[in-house]
Amino acid sequence: MMRRLSAMAVCALMACGLTACDHPIGIVSAHIEAADLVVRDSAGVELTRTSFNRRWMVDSLVLRDGASLRVTITPVDFRGTELDVSERRDVSYRFDAERAELVQWEPQRGFGWLHPFGRGETRVRFLIWHGDHADFVSPWLRVVIR
Amino acid sequence: MFSSVQRAMRPVVAVLAMAAMAACGDKEGVTAPEVEGLRIREVILAADDGTFAFSHRDHWHGAPVLRANGTRGLTLHFTSTQLAPDDHDVPPVESWFTLATAPSDYNVRVVIEDTTVARWSGDRVGGTLHGLRDGASRVSFVVRRGSTTIYEAPPLNFRVQPAP
Numbered sequence: 001m002m003r004r005l006s007a008m009a010v011c012a013l014m015a016c017g018l019t020a021c022d023h024p025i026g027i028v029s030a031h032i033e034a035a036d037l038v039v040r041d042s043a044g045v046e047l048t049r050t051s052f053n054r055r056w057m058v059d060s061l062v063l064r065d066g067a068s069l070r071v072t073i074t075p076v077d078f079r080g081t082e083l084d085v086s087e088r089r090d091v092s093y094r095f096d097a098e099r100a101e102l103v104q105w106e107p108q109r110g111f112g113w114l115h116p117f118g119r120g121e122t123r124v125r126f127l128i129w130h131g132d133h134a135d136f137v138s139p140w141l142r143v144v145i146r
Numbered sequence: 147m148f149s150s151v152q153r154a155m156r157p158v159v160a161v162l163a164m165a166a167m168a169a170c171g172d173k174e175g176v177t178a179p180e181v182e183g184l185r186i187r188e189v190i191l192a193a194d195d196g197t198f199a200f201s202h203r204d205h206w207h208g209a210p211v212l213r214a215n216g217t218r219g220l221t222l223h224f225t226s227t228q229l230a231p232d233d234h235d236v237p238p239v240e241s242w243f244t245l246a247t248a249p250s251d252y253n254v255r256v257v258i259e260d261t262t263v264a265r266w267s268g269d270r271v272g273g274t275l276h277g278l279r280d281g282a283s284r285v286s287f288v289v290r291r292g293s294t295t296i297y298e299a300p301p302l303n304f305r306v307q308p309a310p
Contacts, residue, residue, distance in 0.1 A: 050261035092231035094204055101259065101284050104303040106207055108234050113208065117303045128205075129231070 029090050032128050032135040034075030034083060039126075042070040042111070049076075052072055054114055059112075059140035063103070069114040073126055075136060085128075092136070094127040103143055116145040184248060186235055186297035187228040189287050194219035200236055201299045207234060209302060212264075212277040214309040221272035222254060222287065224297075243288075245270040255288040265304050275307040 037044045038049040039061075048058035063069050073093050075083045086109075089141060095105030099122035106113040121144050128136035190200040191210065199208030212218040223242035229235065245252050254270040260283035265276050275285075284301040 089230050089232050092203075101282055101303065104209065105205060107205060115303065117209075117305055138224055146197065 020053070029071075029073060029131070030084060031130060032075055032088075032091060034128060034136040035078040036072045036138065037126060037128075037138050038078075038082070040074070041073045042072075044072075045145060046138050047071065048141065053136075053139065055139055056141050059095055060144055061093075063114060063116045063125045063143060063145045065116050065119050065145050068116070070111055072111045081119060092129045092133050094129045095124060096127065097124045097143075102145060114143075119145050121145070132143060179206070180275060183291060184224075184245075184252065184289075184296065185226040186224045187297045188225045189289075189297075190223040190225070190237065190242055191302075192221045192223055201302070202229065203231060204300050206300065206302045207236070210275060210304040211307060212275060212304075213307050214279050216277045216309070217307065218275040218277075220268075220275060221270070222270070224289070236302050244272075249291075251292045252291055255290060257286045257288070258279045259284045259286075259301070264304070275304070279306065280308040281306055
């Protein structure tokens, strides 16, 4: 009798222990529900934007070799309303380049730099990075460095 | 009766305590490879002229520039902490350390993608980037303990300008 009681108690206690520090639902911050992305230069001029996140309205960015381009990236929701993620400490903008030796992305708070490292052409895409995953991945955008 | 219950519950309490401690442990340790010793999260390249470039999670701030037939001396500093994704400041200088006093099985592997553009010579504390020709490439810094990789920085772009 006592052994059975002990075994039951052990099981109950282990179950409690294993779940003690992990809430079954967990505390997560909201995803960025972006439908499209707008890329602007430092003067606020729109350089390009995605259309239904399928293609870029202006299909290429031209950089001058040796001249870094300061850009701001703004997500917009399905109604076209810009989303302010400036207060989100768990969100950042990441970047992929097919020829990564040609261009480097340097994010800053609220904007980022595209640093060209030689003449050529490549394709890049932007990601809205949320913790450990991407909430948004843009289509590939052609970048030409002259 | 009471003492027999107490006796029976003794192992229960011990198991319970172990379970609770296990449940509250470091969750990163569940999937991350556990290598005892130094924890490295970022690298800072301090150039001889006082400038520096530093890694921040998936990207870099700054990039080395040198001339063909020129050199760039770099000291490798590391930090065991990582700033928030949106905090792009340089890691506090007081948190920097080098591998100078680390156990001897720690080593740094420096890999240049295009070895016709530049080459690296140095040790785990620092080294020199030698510009070979006008161009650009990327360099990777990998810290290993023995043959186990404990840290790999994102590739860093650099530029070699034409010789004057």
